[in-house]
Amino acid sequence: MKKIEAIVRHFKLEDVKNALTEHGIHGMTVTEVRGFGRQKGHTEMYRGTEYTVDFVPKVKIEVVCSDGSLQTVVDTILQAAQTGQIGDGKIFVTDLQNSIRIRTGETGEEAL
């Protein structure tokens, strides 16, 4: 099993979710996050005092899938979240030891 963490733009969240469900992904977890990469922050001005905001708000999507469907999931996210501009985000893939469905106690890919 693999865990995919995709950090994407806010307004791409719906597109990514729709595309993933179309490709048979039944669940995901979404978190509001802040961070920075190559996209620079911006400045804000309050009564003449300037603040540089480095941490840009993004959405993090966590999806777990079987090894076999990894490529599909990654391609789907890539396609749905891409604008071509700096700040589109990143995808991280990690190996996952196990997953357990709390209701039934099923483990592994059956729990997905």
Added chain:
Amino acid sequence: MFRHWLIAVGMCCLLGLTSIRNLPAQEADAAPAEATTETSAEAAAVDEETKDAASEPTPATSEEPVEANDEGPDLGSMQPGDPGYSTALMTRLIQLEKTAEEAALPGHNAWMLASSALVLFMTVPGLAMFYGGLVRKKNVLGVVMQCIFLMGVMTVLWGLVGYSLAFGGDNPYIGNLDHALLTGVTMTGGEAPMSGSIPTLTFMVFQGMFFIITPALICGAFAERMKFSTMVVFSIIWGIVIYCPLCHWVWGGGILAFGEDHALAGGALDFAGGTVVHISSGVSALVCALLIGRRLGFGTDDMRPHNLTYTALGAGMLWVGWFGFNAGSELASDGLAANAFVVTHFSAAAGAVSWAMIEWITRGKASVLGAASGAVAGLVCITPAAGFVQPMPALVMGASAGIVCYFACSKLKAAGGYDDSLDAFGVHGVGGTLGAVLTGVFATTQVNPGYANGVFYDPSGGMSVLIGQIVAVLVTFVFSIVGTFIILKILDATMGLRVSQEQETVGLDLSQHGEEGYIFL
């Protein structure tokens, strides 16, 4: 059974309160003695008692015109030219005038009570939200608490001694204790200086609302780092030592009262508190900011306002409340009150536009905080002038306040290096000073015939008015700076002004009040 007992106890308490409340008005009567001795009586007697107490003063006022009608010759049976006709006519006219005045009183009183409520509304929620939105979220309750607690403590203080120190006696420098514990503050009008015909109780409570908001304005300077206990003690001492004398000087017939013989440079035109409220609090705020020092991480940490939505809503509440503040300061519901209302509105509008516009021009975006701050700057600026200037000069005053205060909050503060966290000095000190000076420019007898023309309408004669304004500003500056400095130095040595570094890092909400402003479960 228990419920019945509760109701009976409640009624007794109510009755007790009613008789206490009516005491001053009934000093001459024997009625209160009866009322208090019967407090332990059954619930059935309560209704009659309270009705009695409520109707007591009515005969006194309604009898007068009837008596007056009985006096003097009957005008109806006389012809013009009869001997004594003109005297009878004059008597009748005087009677009519008196009756008309009495008929207008409920109108004046209604407006003044509504105005008092509007001014209270300015502190919480108005100022609490305006300031609350500007701090970081770990300090939002700290600011709200400062406002709401001052509503309590300053009101108590006003009733005990504050009102008397501000409006008691003829001494030009300080009031006396004649009205301490509200002695002699009754339902009858005309007892306090400038109070007109409205009940002195109404006048007292209206002025009391100013006593609340003035120290609350200072809180903007030391927000996010002052010890709550010290803030409370500071506000009490500041109210007694700075506010009451200033209020007495300007409105209690003291050394800054316009037209008084003993007034410095002829006194100041201050309709609703440009010097008493805004300059005094703004300048004291600057002293506070300088003495207490900058917040930890000032200039490096992210200190953005945590919720400008609050701030914008608070600004709207302040704008509405200010109608009571300024138009209420006429102490009557008349044409001049209408003028004060309109110029207040126009100045706020011009301020909101000018501050937002200057940001739009200099940095390409008009900001919400700019529009909100500009409105408040316009309101501050028009405060001393509300009963003296016309609507078009009010537009000029508001627009200039927006621009001048913008530079005070951005450039002047940056150059000075002080941390006036929420710009209490930049908006109230600077805006109040500008307003006081511009009142000396734009005041006109067309609005208020009882006073004087400013330099715009009377270049030679108005000069003395302008000088009077400037002298009043300087006196207020020196008095507030010296007074606040001494108070703070004493408190610093005894109680300490700041919270510890650890408490400041955690935030005032948790460290001072043991609560959090936002809990998401």
